[in-house]
Amino acid sequence: MAFVLRDFRPGDLEKVIFINRTCLPENYSPFFFMNIHKHFPDLFLVAEVDGEVVGYIMCRIEGGFLRARRGHVISIAVLPEHRRRGIATALLKEALARMSERYGASECYLEVRVC
Secondary structure, eight states, X not given: OOOEEEEOOGGGHHHHXXXXXXXXXXXXXXXXXXXXXXXXXXXXXXXXXXXXXXXXEEEEEEOOSSSXXXXXXXXXXXXXXXXXXXXXXXXXXXXXXXXXHHHOOOEEEOOOOOO
16 A cells, blocks of 8 residues: 655644554653644655555654754654555655754754663
């Protein structure tokens, strides 16, 4: 099944929170999601399959004036039944491209946990 990437919209919040709680041990408040969207709307993306949001990536830019700008992938998740289709890879590639092109970020980090 094909998927489409697009910018997050406030109407996606409930589904993104569902995906976050389904897939990850870190759960963020609705305010946190919306605050990231407010400050970095072009770095908060969702993936859709048949019009349904099935994954997301939420990023921000850190650093600036005296320090090189770097991207931070705060959270990325895809519902289990939609994994192994390249959705997370596509989300990450698009976010990284935007960080570089739009913010001049020369590096990016993502913290992960060993389970």
